Amino acid sequence: xxxxxxxxxxxxxxxxxxxxxxxxxxxxxxxxxxxxxxxxxxxxxxxxxxxxxxxxxxxxxxxxxxxxxxxxxxxxxxxxxxxxxxxxxxxxxxxxxxxxxxxxxxxxxxxxxxxxxxxxxxxxxxxxxxxxxxxxxxxxxxxxxxxxxxxxxxxxxxxxxxxxxxxxxxxxxxxxxxxxxxxxxxxxxxxxxxxxxxxxxxxxxxxxxxxxxxxxxxxxxxxxxxxxxxxxxxxxxxxxxxxxxxxxxxxxxxxxxxxx
Amino acid sequence: xxxxxxxxxxxxxxxxxxxxxxxxxxxxxxxxxxxxxxxxxxxxxxxxxxxxxxxxxxxxxxxxxxxxxxxxxxxxxxxxxxxxxxxxxxxxxxxxxxxxxxxxxxxxxxxxxxxxxxxxxxxxxxxxxxxxxxxxxxxxxxxxxxxxxxxxxxxxxxxxxxxxxxxxxxxxxxxxxxxxxxxxxxxxxxxxxxxxxxxxxxxxxxxxxxxxxxxxxxxxxxxxxxxxxxxxxxxxxxxxxxxxxxxxxxxxxxxxxxxxxxxxxxxxxxxxxxxxxxxxxxxxxxxxxxxxxxxxxxxxxxxxxxxxxxxxxxxxxxxxxxxxx
Numbered sequence: 279x280x281x282x283x284x285x286x287x288x289x290x291x292x293x294x295x296x297x298x299x300x301x302x303x304x305x306x307x308x309x310x311x312x313x314x315x316x317x318x319x320x321x322x323x324x325x326x327x328x329x330x331x332x333x334x335x336x337x338x339x340x341x342x343x344x345x346x347x348x349x350x351x352x353x354x355x356x357x358x359x360x361x362x363x364x365x366x367x368x369x370x371x372x373x374x375x376x377x378x379x380x381x382x383x384x385x386x387x388x389x390x391x392x393x394x395x396x397x398x399x400x401x402x403x404x405x406x407x408x409x410x411x412x413x414x415x416x417x418x419x420x421x422x423x424x425x426x427x428x429x430x431x432x433x434x435x436x437x438x439x440x441x442x443x444x445x446x447x448x449x450x451x452x453x454x455x456x457x458x459x460x461x462x463x464x465x466x467x468x469x470x471x472x473x474x475x476x477x478x479x480x481x482x483x484x485x486x487x488x489x490x491x492x493x494x495x496x497x498x499x500x501x502x503x504x505x506x507x508x509x510x511x512x513x514x515x516x517x518x519x520x521x522x523x524x525x526x527x528x529x530x531x532x533x534x535x536x537x538x
Numbered sequence: 539x540x541x542x543x544x545x546x547x548x549x550x551x552x553x554x555x556x557x558x559x560x561x562x563x564x565x566x567x568x569x570x571x572x573x574x575x576x577x578x579x580x581x582x583x584x585x586x587x588x589x590x591x592x593x594x595x596x597x598x599x600x601x602x603x604x605x606x607x608x609x610x611x612x613x614x615x616x617x618x619x620x621x622x623x624x625x626x627x628x629x630x631x632x633x634x635x636x637x638x639x640x641x642x643x644x645x646x647x648x649x650x651x652x653x654x655x656x657x658x659x660x661x662x663x664x665x666x667x668x669x670x671x672x673x674x675x676x677x678x679x680x681x682x683x684x685x686x687x688x689x690x691x692x693x694x695x696x697x698x699x700x701x702x703x704x705x706x707x708x709x710x711x712x713x714x715x716x717x718x719x720x721x722x723x724x725x726x727x728x729x730x731x732x733x734x735x736x737x738x739x740x741x742x743x744x745x746x747x748x749x750x751x752x753x754x755x756x757x758x759x760x761x762x763x764x765x766x767x768x769x770x771x772x773x774x775x776x777x778x779x780x781x782x783x784x785x786x787x788x789x790x791x792x793x794x795x796x797x798x799x800x801x802x803x804x805x806x807x808x809x810x811x812x813x814x815x816x817x818x819x820x821x822x823x824x825x826x827x828x829x830x831x832x833x834x835x836x837x838x839x840x841x842x843x844x845x846x847x848x849x850x851x852x853x854x855x856x857x858x859x860x861x862x863x
Contacts, residue, residue, distance in 0.1 A: 291792040291812040295676040304677065315793050371672070371679060372651050373642060401792060402673050405654045407642040410610060414646035419723025420610050422639050425786075439787055440635035441547075441737035443730040445608075449723035459793060460786040498651035502667055503680035510818060513839035515830065523842045524852040527824065528860050530840055537801050537822045538860055 279333030279429065281324040282391045284380060284408070285317040285352060286400045287345045295506075302501045303368060304402075313348040316397025319457035322464040323427060324395050325356045331429065334358045336388065340365050340379050346480050353475035354467035360480045361387065363488070370497035373407025378495045380408065381415035382488045391452060393434065398423045398456040406456075413454035420454040421447040425461050539596070540566040541574040541626040543617060544589060545636050551577075551585055554632035554694035554740065556592045561659055561697040562630050563593035568661045574598055574626060578616045580606040586709050593700040597709045598624060604716040608636065609724035612716050614643040619714035621648060626687050628666060630659075633691035634739075641691045650685035655693050657798075657819070666690075674792040674815040694739050695798050696819075731787075736771045738790060743801045744820070746773030746790055747783075748813075750806020750827060750846055754783035759850045760805060766857045773797065773817075775807045791816035806846050809834030826850065 289295070289309040296305040313321075324335045337352040339345040340363040349360035363383050384391065394416075396409040406422070413420035421427075421436035425444065428435045434449045439458055449455075467475075485494070514530065516523040531538050542559035545552045563573040575589035578600040586597040600616045617640070621629065629644075631637035633655040645652040653668035657678070660667045666688050669680045683689070738744050745764040747757055757772065764770040773790040774783070790797055792812035802820035807813060809825075809832055817823070818837055825838035826846050835841050842849055 289673070291674075292810075293673075293676075294811065295673050297677060304673075371681065373654070374645060374649070374651050377642075377646060404670075404672055404674060405642075405652075406638045407645070407652055407654060410639060410642035411646035413610070414614060414643045419721070420639070420643070421723065422610075423635065437729075438635070440728070441740055442735055443728060445635075445725045446727040446729065447723055448726050453723060458786075459789070498683060498685040499653075500682045500684060501679060502662075502682055503669075504672075505678050505680075507671075507675060507678060507818060510823070510837040510839075512836045513823075513841065515835055515838070515841040515843055517830070517843045520842075520844055520848045520852055523844065524849060524856050527840055527842055527853070528856040531801070531822070531824070532860055535822050535839065538857070 279327055279331045279393065280391045281327060281333060281335050281393045281395060282384065282388055283317070283320050283324045283335060283337045283352070283357070283395045285321065285337055285339050285348050286314045287311050287339065287341055287348045288314045288400055288402045291315065291401060297504050297506060302504045311344070313351055314397050314400045316399060316401070316457055316459065318464040319459065319461045320395040320397050321352050321355055321357065322462045323457060326462065327429060336361065338363065338383065338388065340376055342366055349480055350475050351467065353478050354471040355465060356471060360478070362480055362482045364482050364484050369403065370499055371403055371405065371501065372497040372499035373405045374411055375495050375497050377408050377411030377415055379485065379488065380412050383483065384416060386488060387483055393429070393451065394418070394454045396454070396456045398458045409454050409456040418452055418454050419449040421449055422456040423458045424455050425458050427455060427461065539572040539574050539624065539626045540628045540630070541576055541624065542630045543576045545632060545634060546577070546579055546582065546585065551588055552632060552634060553699070554634055556699045557694065557697040558630040558632045558692045559589065559592050559594060560700040561692055563700050565659055565661055565666065569664070571627065572596060574624065576600065576617065576620050578605055578613060583709070587706070590705045590707050591701065591703050593702055595707045597707065598712050599709060600712045600714050602714055602716055604721065607724045607726065609721045610639050610643045611723065612721045613640050614647050615716050615720060616714045617644045618647045620712050621687060623712050628688035628690070631691045633693050637691045641689060645689050648687070650687060650689050651683045653681055653683060653690040656690050657693050657696050659690065659692070671796060674796050674812070675819055676815045693798065736769060738771045738773045738788060738797050739795050741769050741771035741799050743767040743770035743803070744773045744790070744797050744799045745770060745803045745805065746775065746807060747778055747805050748775035748807030749777045751778060751783065756847070757784055763803070763850055763854045763857070766854060766861060775810070775813050804834050804838070805850060807834055808832045809837065
């Protein structure tokens with residue numbers, strides 16, 4: 279089993295987001311960056327498959343030099359190799375642009391994989407686009423938002439979350455799978471793993487080396503605005519006798535809010 | 539023409555697809571163009587009247603035995619076939635499990651960008667502008683797409699449904715070839731949750747519990763409260779999920795689901811930033827928490843500061859009475 283896992287460096291979920299209005303971007307100053315949480319489930323699943331079936335786990339990130347930090351974390355967890363696809367352009371929120379880069383990297387540098395694993399979405403852009411787009415560009419089947427995965431003799435069977443239940447999806451390998459919370463419990467890096475990861479090289483490939491011309495692939499998404507959500511006003515907080523406060527709350531919801 | 543793909547589950551069109559179609563209709567009216575609905579499956583003609591009643595002026599039917607079980611590859615071929623034939627200016631999907639699976643695949647096939655999980659669609663200078671939450675709703679991004687057709691998934695429970703009972707229009711059959719071997723993965727089974735609960739993203743009322751519940755047992759109180767409402771679901775904070783008190787599919791927040799129900803009831807939830815991100819677009823927020831200083835009270839429209847174990851059963855009874863009247 280040869281596996282590729284695609285990971286992204288994102289602000290952690292406790293982050294307070296600040297907007298730079300002139301540039302229509304998120305201010306990076308003061309943010310703590312981590313591997314996108316769903317990607318961590320994808321890495322863990324690949325490591326478990328390697329442990330049970332053998333094979334290799336290669337981790338790949340598209341981004342700036344700083345993305346090497348999350349690749350190194352994956353190496354420390356137990357991944358065999360890492361590759362940084364260097365892309366200095368700012369976040370475009372265009373999933374297809376990223377998918378084109380990944381598909382090209384897979385075809386030219388990472389051939390021969392049985393399974394391509396992703397997080398179900400990157401935390402932040404929240405697009406949930408790239409895994410399915412890569413699958414389409416490479417002509418592979420997909421299972422997205424997967425909470426259970428079994429691989430046997432050229433076939434993957436996945437349970438994926440849908441509204442009020444799960445779907446069982448059967449895929450012929452090679453295939454694309456995107457991980458949802460619940461798939462597994464990611465391991466912590468060991469000290470030994472961290473030390474070993476420090477010594478591993480992280481090769482870098484540029485967009486030019488993947489055959490893209492200057493400015494390619496272009497983003498087809500133009501940001502026209504970025505705003506904070508409308509601030510909510512603190513409302514009426516009731517205190518005192520439970521029976522009375524409950525009666526008053528229900529009255530307010532019916533007569534004032536008219537929500538029931 | 540603006541088109542909406544209508545998702546079929548259990549032989550019926552999903553409510554969130556009607557929402558997407560209704561929004562297609564509103565924006566098409568603004569642009570002075572037509573509205574189309576797209577139905578795909580082995581036999582879907584019977585559902586056309588429902589699509590007309592929800593605002594479609596034209597209904598496209600893609601019928602093919604290969605579409606009997608859902609597959610992202612097969613359905614992407616079908617929708618790309620529809621786009622090639624009908625050449626819509628825009629195509630909307632509901633941002634459901636299927637919509638999020640299918641729309642990016644269609645987008646990649648067409649080489650067009652996609653705006654995911656939109657909460658607003660506007661017409662500006664004759665083109666569409668899409669607004670969508672990023673960072674789970676900590677910020678909102680507005681975008682224009684430079685590719686054609688304009689593709690978007692629309693968040694469930696945000697866009698109102700148009701009703702045009704008895705309306706009718708033209709139905710058009712689209713023939714799509716799905717070559718043998720083109721579909722290398724498909725859904726073989728759909729397993730319902732035992733309780734057949736409504737998903738938190740689709741519910742009108744979400745009753746969520748957090749660390750203040752002190753254990754899994756108290757979720758029974760929340761389920762009783764949710765059961766009072768016709769379209770309600772039980773949600774949870776990350777700490778309740780990570781403690782193993784309830785399944786992760788109930789989690790609301792940045793590593794869970796983002797919800798926008800009519801009424802969100804947060805019980806024993808302090809209101810960590812990553813939870814607030816996932817629920818602050820709810821229409822009304824009610825909080826029950828013993829700590830008057832809890833951040834959840836800063837976003838709640840109404841709240842009770844007190845012991846949830848005492849308050850929630852009383853709330854259930856009082857809501858029952860109020861809804862009977």
